[in-house]
Amino acid sequence: MSGKTNTLIIGGGIIGLLTARELAIAGQSVTILEKNTHAGLESSWAGGGILSPLYPWRYPDAVTDLAVIGHKDYPRLAADLLKSTGIDPEYVRSGHLILDLDEYDQAKSWAKTFSKKITLERKSKFLQRIGRRELSLIEPELSENHTAALWMPVIGQIRNPRLIKALVKDLKQRGVKIIPDAEVKAIHSENGKVLYIESSNTRWSADSYLVAAGAWSASLLADTGLSLAVEPVRGQMILFKADPDKLRRIILNNSKYLIPRRDGHILAGSTLEYVGFNKQLTDSGYQELWSAAVDIAPFLENTPVVSHWAGLRPGSSSGVPTIDRHPDLENLVICSGHFRNGVILGLGSARIAAELLTGSDSLKSNYQTRNPYRVQ
Ligand SMILES: Cc1cc2nc3c(=O)[nH]c(=O)nc-3n(C[C@H](O)[C@H](O)[C@H](O)COP(=O)(O)OP(=O)(O)OC[C@H]3O[C@@H](n4cnc5c(N)ncnc54)[C@H](O)[C@@H]3O)c2cc1C
Missing domain, CATH: 3.30.9.10 (D-Amino Acid Oxidase, subunit A, domain 2)
Incomplete structure (x- = not known):
């Protein structure tokens, strides 16, 4: 593929889509590779869209902090998506x-x-x-x-299938490419960096890569020597x-x-x-x-x-997602393991993942020294 893509995202679920939106807003060119015929058909489609963890007091602060972002910003996201796409994700403060x-x-x-x-x-x-x-x-x-x-x-x-439909349309309008039927089979690396990834018979390369493959993230990463607890x-x-x-x-x-x-x-x-x-x-x-x-x-x-x-x-064991750089591959970021709460936690997670991918300074001060979402 052409060398124009800044970031390749593996997985078009809510996490991949929301991160792509953050990156596109920041001026990055983004391509999403999705194994299914359409984005968002797995957990993100199946979920209920409750914008709170169930019994939220049972979770660690790391989950609550992401829930705060989702709680504050979903009404605006839903309104923006309705405006840009004409599709109403049906945010309701019920x-x-x-x-x-x-x-x-x-x-x-x-x-x-x-x-x-x-x-x-x-x-x-x-x-x-x-x-x-x-x-x-x-x-x-x-x-x-x-x-x-x-x-x-x-x-x-929020109504998940509508949220996904609106996000996909919004992303396309922003120039994000979503490639269906593109199951990533292997991640090739050299000297501590990903060189390219491979789906069926196609090689894809970019400046940086995000694994947002939901329940499939661990098997994908096993190839890279990482054992992700998802x-x-x-x-x-x-x-x-x-x-x-x-x-x-x-x-x-x-x-x-x-x-x-x-x-x-x-x-x-x-x-x-x-x-x-x-x-x-x-x-x-x-x-x-x-x-x-x-x-x-x-x-x-x-x-x-x-x-x-x-x-x-x-x-994931405590419901805390992993949002971190791969310990051995500097241009590979992981955002996965949102368990029961990927919709409410997705907005904040996408922001952190996007900052890790672009290396933005605000994050260095906040997360690089005390990232609670580190690879375990
Ligand atoms: C029944 C149910 C109810 C839920 N209710 C809620 C709720 O009320 N509120 C809430 O916040 N959360 C809820 N959740 C949880 C939430 O849906 C998930 O945490 C969230 O969808 C995870 O998003 P994801 O993008 O990580 O994963 P997914 O949505 O699973 O997306 C991963 C994507 O990656 C793709 N993929 C995988 N492997 C590859 C590969 N090798 N190459 C290319 N593409 C690949 C998959 O096809 C998929 O599209 C619920 C989940 C379920 C199942």
Whole structure:
């Protein structure tokens, strides 16, 4: 290929796409190589688009710091994409109800720190505990068994397939090349630098390279002598079609959640299964999701299920992604391992990855000495 590309990105999921956007805005020329027929068909398509980690207080600060960036900047990204592409990614500040109350104290102290880092409207609270009366006022269709909840009114959601469609169109308008059916098979290096990468019968070269191959990142990097602790973790989802506004908030109970969309679709997720690179759907997964959904909102028992799918999350042990230079190859950056939170964490991750790729000074002071996303 011509020597014009500054950066070659391996993987057109949310991480690759968002990083490409950061780089294109910074004036870089970018090419994305994607193994599938279209970008964004793997975990990033399958995900729910909740713009918060589930039970966010359970995560280390490194995750919270990225969540802060996503929380602040998704509304602007969605508005910009709508303007530039005409495609609405449906950012909605729907709020988030958590029906498990046993971690209230941890939640309270986490929320105190988090809310200091974001802009809250005057007098609004980031997290509060509400009782039966208020709960049934804001979500009348909830099961009566649920008598109290943690309520986070400012948490938002986004519709993944639309976000991806909008990002792809926006990137093309910015001159980013997205090459489909281009599975990278090998990374060739010499003297501590990547020389070229190889997909089927084509060699690709650039100034720098990004591995953003989601659950496949570890196998790709094994070639380079690096053992990256990222593994596939299957997540199944089912989709109900109800009347609009039957539910309005993201609702979490016992690690299972409902995400109501504006048009009445309600996503019920998700399973957590360590079964390798296997996206097969299972009856037991379906039953697990269906029962949990009906337990939250009994009307779903008589609501049609219109879809059932699975995706492979890039699982990492503590949910902290790796965003770092390859220890032996100076022009190769890795951004992977976002596990259950790649959408909300993606914006901040993309910014760090883009800075590592361009070697920008702001990052040197911030991350090169104390990067919490270092290769382990
Ligand atoms: C059921 C489910 C629910 C989820 N819900 C949420 C949520 O509510 N909120 C949230 O923030 N996150 C959620 N997630 C997690 C989130 O979807 C992921 O963390 C995120 O999509 C990871 O993005 P990625 O770009 O790293 O990976 P992917 O989206 O998997 O993208 C990697 C891309 O690389 C390509 N690729 C791989 N190998 C190669 C190769 N050799 N050559 C070329 N291309 C290659 C793949 O085809 C793929 O397109 C959910 C995930 C699942 C499965």
